[in-house]
Amino acid sequence: MTQGKKFISPQAWFSMFYPVDWNEFEDGEGTFLFYNPDVWTGNFRISAYKDDSSKAGRANNYGKEVIEQELRQNASASIVKVGELTCAYSQEMFEENETEYTHHVWVTGIDNVAFECSFTTPQGADVREAEFIIASLSVREDGVKYPAELIPIRISEICLVNEAYEWTVTLIKNELKKDFQGAEEDLPKIQQLIDAGVIGAKKKDEWLAIGITICVILLNEIEGLEWMTLIDGNREVPVLQYKENKKMIDPLRLAWSKIKAGETCNVEEAYKNALV
Structure with a gap:
């Protein structure tokens, strides 16, 4: 072997x-x-x-x-x-x-x-x-x-993905009174949640949950993606990777990186930029 x-x-x-x-x-x-x-x-x-x-x-x-x-x-x-x-x-x-x-x-x-x-x-x-x-x-x-490494996703990161997605779904249902299927058509609902100011600008974990949810939608809609675990110093996080070209999509960069820099988060733009 x-x-x-x-x-x-x-x-x-x-x-x-x-x-x-x-x-x-x-x-x-x-x-x-x-x-x-x-x-x-x-x-x-x-x-x-x-x-x-x-x-x-x-x-x-x-x-x-x-x-x-x-x-x-x-x-x-x-x-x-x-x-x-x-x-x-x-x-x-x-x-x-x-x-x-x-x-x-x-x-x-x-x-x-x-x-x-x-x-x-x-x-x-x-x-x-x-x-x-x-x-x-x-x-x-x-x-x-x-050196930073990508390994098959661990149980600890699978749990993080599930918890983050469920948190977003629950927030949308409670705040917007709308259903959420984890499909591309749900992106405007995430945007509406952001525009409503429900998530504080300093809530890194909550913005990470938004990024993870966008990644879940990508995985549901696009073939050839898989979850991996990124090990980079103290960072041990779930990321998406395209199997064919190995391009990595970091959920943290989809939303939190924009907010941290004082910019606005455009969900549909982040989604499109993640597409190969």
């Missing part, structure tokens, strides 16, 4: 690659879940724990210490190598709805970040997909300015 989608964790602690036919799905807080939605081969979960207690310039062995702790506390764990990483590996079998499964667990670490990875599969199934992900783990160094 030589290709994969890239995942960068919230706050950019670490990055990894996962199989191209897998997606991220919602899970518990602090845990990231991935699997193939079309041909299920297992659920891969990863949690990361970061230790910032070491002084600057001093080696941080937190990842190594967590592996050693797992070996002491879990009698069934043993040392294995996955790619270049040393892991404490264990497994357990269980049965659910008359089907037998194996729950594989790898505890590993890099510098000041520790990882707990699990792969729940039908009993006897291959674990190479999970090992591919674990072997690709990389810690991003504190204080280093990394």
Whole structure:
């Protein structure tokens, strides 16, 4: 397996690659879940724990210490190598709805970040997909300015898109008493909301929601667009990208950038300018 989608964790602690036919799905807080939605081969979960207690310039062995702790506390764990990483590996079998499964667990670490990875599969199934992900783990160094990257949209940004769109729809229904379908014909309704002065000039998050809503309409109306997550320093935001030419549409620039500069926001103009 030589290709994969890239995942960068919230706050950019670490990055990894996962199989191209897998997606991220919602899970518990602090845990990231991935699997193939079309041909299920297992659920891969990863949690990361970061230790910032070491002084600057001093080696941080937190990842190594967590592996050693797992070996002491879990009698069934043993040392294995996955790619270049040393892991404490264990497994357990269980049965659910008359089907037998194996729950594989790898505890590993890099510098000041520790990882707990699990792969729940039908009993006897291959674990190479999970090992591919674990072997690709990389810690991003504190204080280093990394180049901006676009990655497949994460669950955190999907939630932001949904919340922003619902906020705009609710505001239009409450303020204008009009329905909203997320189509091009709804653009004048957004403009009417803006012209009415309902949104304060300093409400960045609300203007971002307007920009996201315009992007949702673009996605509904135009083929060849997809949501991505932009990682650029402290910015971790949803953006649209044209699949063919990779042109990026940043929701923040559609509305907030105009308002911040003391200009007016023309919704239909912003929409047309975003078209290829």
